[in-house]
Amino acid sequence: MKAGGVAIFEVPFKAYPVPDINWKHNGASLPKQKRIQQETVIGITSLRLRECELADAGEYTLTIANDHGELSTTYTLTVLDKPQPPQNLAARDVTEESCVLTWEPPTDDGGSPVKGYIVEKREASRRSWQKVETTRDTKVKVNDLMEGQGYYFQVRAENEHGLSEPVQISQAITPASQYSK
Numbered sequence: 001m002k003a004g005g006v007a008i009f010e011v012p013f014k015a016y017p018v019p020d021i022n023w024k025h026n027g028a029s030l031p032k033q034k035r036i037q038q039e040t041v042i043g044i045t046s047l048r049l050r051e052c053e054l055a056d057a058g059e060y061t062l063t064i065a066n067d068h069g070e071l072s073t074t075y076t077l078t079v080l081d082k083p084q085p086p087q088n089l090a091a092r093d094v095t096e097e098s099c100v101l102t103w104e105p106p107t108d109d110g111g112s113p114v115k116g117y118i119v120e121k122r123e124a125s126r127r128s129w130q131k132v133e134t135t136r137d138t139k140v141k142v143n144d145l146m147e148g149q150g151y152y153f154q155v156r157a158e159n160e161h162g163l164s165e166p167v168q169i170s171q172a173i174t175p176a177s178q179y180s181k
Contacts, residue, residue: 001052002161003081003110009047011062011073019066021045026058052079054108080111082162086138086155089167096147096177102139103155103167112159124150124172145175 001007013019021040023030030036035050045064049056057079063072084106093100105114116136120129132153133140145151150172157164 001077001079003053003079005052007049007052007056007077009060009062009075010044011046012044013064014043015064015066015068017066019064022063022065023047024061024063025056027061049077052077054079054081054084054110057111078111080161083110083112083114083157083159083164084108085164085167086117086157087167089153089155089169091153091169091173093141094173094175096175097145098141098143099145099151099173099175100139100141101153101155104138106157106164109157110159110161110164112161114157114159116158118156118158118163120154120156120166122152124152129154147175147177150174 021038023038030038037048039046039048045062047060047062057077059074059076061072061074063070065071086106087104089101089103091099091101101119103117116134117138118134119132119140119142121132121142122129132142142153151174152169152172154166154168156166
């Protein structure tokens with residue numbers, strides 16, 4: 001299921017007396033949201049999730065119970081989307097002309113493996129971002145920086161469904177010589 005789509009579970013049943021119907025998501029009660037609708041009519045129960053998002057992925061368990069017994073069945077929903085942003089972006093080993101950026105993979109890959117990361121920089125005095133590199137690693141050395149010029153950096157994760165939102169360095173990194181002249 002692609003994020004933003006509609007997932008529908010329809011389950012026919014035969015039971016007398018009329019049973020109690022209970023749907024759960026990952027073992028918990030379904031959240032009360034307008035986009036999640038549960039409906040039961042004679043002989044069929046359905047669960048409709050509109051505008052599916054990553055948090056909707058997981059196991060949906062239906063329990064049908066009356067005085068004669070109980071039956072449960074579980075369905076798995078996979079939601080595919082762009083990944084979450086990478087985590088913990090940091091700059092280290094700053095010199096007068098370079099720095100090393102490191103980060104961790106996203107906490108959620110969107111249901112599809114991360115193919116790579118897009119690293120971008122911008123001078124503190126400018127508004128536009130420049131692509132530095134596309135890499136599969138979670139570490140990159142950024143060269144050709146100007147000493148004394150402040151830079152911001154951001155990294156996006158990419159999978160087959162698109163690009164994540166960026167994770168950004170919160171303060172400008174200013175390349176400088178470690179020794180005073």
